[in-house]
Amino acid sequence: MTDLRVEGLQVAYETRPGERLVACQDISLTVASGEFVTIIGPSGCGKSTVLHCMGGLLPPTQGRVLFGGDEVVQPNPHNAAFVFQDYSLFPWKNILENVGMGLTFAGAGKTEIAGKAAEKLDFVGLGEFAHALPRELSGGMQQRVAVARALAMEPRVLLMDEPFGALDEQSRRTLGSDMARILEQTQRSVVLITHSLDEAIFWADRIIVMSARPGTIIEEIEVKAPRPRDLSMMTEPEFQAIRVRLFDLIQLQQAKKAPQPLAGGR
Numbered sequence: 001m002t003d004l005r006v007e008g009l010q011v012a013y014e015t016r017p018g019e020r021l022v023a024c025q026d027i028s029l030t031v032a033s034g035e036f037v038t039i040i041g042p043s044g045c046g047k048s049t050v051l052h053c054m055g056g057l058l059p060p061t062q063g064r065v066l067f068g069g070d071e072v073v074q075p076n077p078h079n080a081a082f083v084f085q086d087y088s089l090f091p092w093k094n095i096l097e098n099v100g101m102g103l104t105f106a107g108a109g110k111t112e113i114a115g116k117a118a119e120k121l122d123f124v125g126l127g128e129f130a131h132a133l134p135r136e137l138s139g140g141m142q143q144r145v146a147v148a149r150a151l152a153m154e155p156r157v158l159l160m161d162e163p164f165g166a167l168d169e170q171s172r173r174t175l176g177s178d179m180a181r182i183l184e185q186t187q188r189s190v191v192l193i194t195h196s197l198d199e200a201i202f203w204a205d206r207i208i209v210m211s212a213r214p215g216t217i218i219e220e221i222e223v224k225a226p227r228p229r230d231l232s233m234m235t236e237p238e239f240q241a242i243r244v245r246l247f248d249l250i251q252l253q254q255a256k257k258a259p260q261p262l263a264g265g266r
């Protein structure tokens with residue numbers, strides 16, 4: 001079953017009156033139920049733009065996004081919830097309140113919010129920090145709070161934009177293995193943007209590789225390794241072969257990334 005379908009997506013930003021910057025174009029892809037898709041590509045190629053369209057945060061200039069067959073025209077966190085790099089926690093709210101924030105915005109009742117928020121906080125192993133403020137937690141812990149907040153909405157798809165980007169290597173690893181457990185237990189579909197070749201391969205059922213801007217899909221690579229996976233996977237020849245392929249593709253795209261003039265008009 002397909003959760004998300006992107007058809008012929010193009011996004012052009014109006015940078016100044018009469019000037020448009022085409023961020024991505026001709027993007028067509030699907031995300032099946034329970035599938036883990038990673039997106040990788042040179043900086044500025046439109047990865048976040050595509051993700052924002054998938055979650056209804058941004059309208060496409062051309063093409064459309066379908067969720068379970070219905071066109072996505074606005075965010076619906078029960079369908080797709082975001083986890084961003086900067087956690088986006090409210091500093092003056094305690095951790096439990098932060099986890100319940102999405103539900104609060106969605107108009108859920110107090111009892112439901114408290115129950116679900118506490119359950120998801122326990123699930124990410126932070127139950128004892130319910131009454132702490134975000135600044136009392138490490139970066140990795142704050143990101144787990146952001147994951148709990150997204151999971152509290154019980155979305156069918158998690159859209160994750162460089163969620164480990166701000167973390168040090170050790171926190172990335174710890175959060176990475178926590179996430180593996182969480183995702184395997186919750187059976188969500190996930191779309192993850194990353195700049196890390198290793199992360200792109202380790203997590204993925206399928207890797208989508210984008211060209212330099214305007215970003216298009218230049219390759220899709222299936223990763224057939226069974227789950228659950230552990231770090232020893234990275235020493236396997238199949239992993240290394242995909243890594244070399246990704247490295248070459250990205251290098252080529254980086255080299256093509258000469259400064260591009262802005263497109264005028266349509």
Ligand SMILES: Nc1ncnc2c1ncn2[C@@H]1O[C@H](COP(=O)(O)OP(=O)(O)OP(=O)(O)O)[C@@H](O)[C@H]1O
Nearest residue numbers: 013015021023042043044045046047048049050213
């Ligand atoms: N709101 C906006 N207005 C104008 N241009 C924008 C806007 N948002 C993004 N862009 C431009 O669109 C292009 C794609 O940006 P986007 O953030 O989607 O790329 P990305 O691949 O996610 O980048 P990175 O890997 O560096 O995070 C970039 O050239 C960016 O400067």
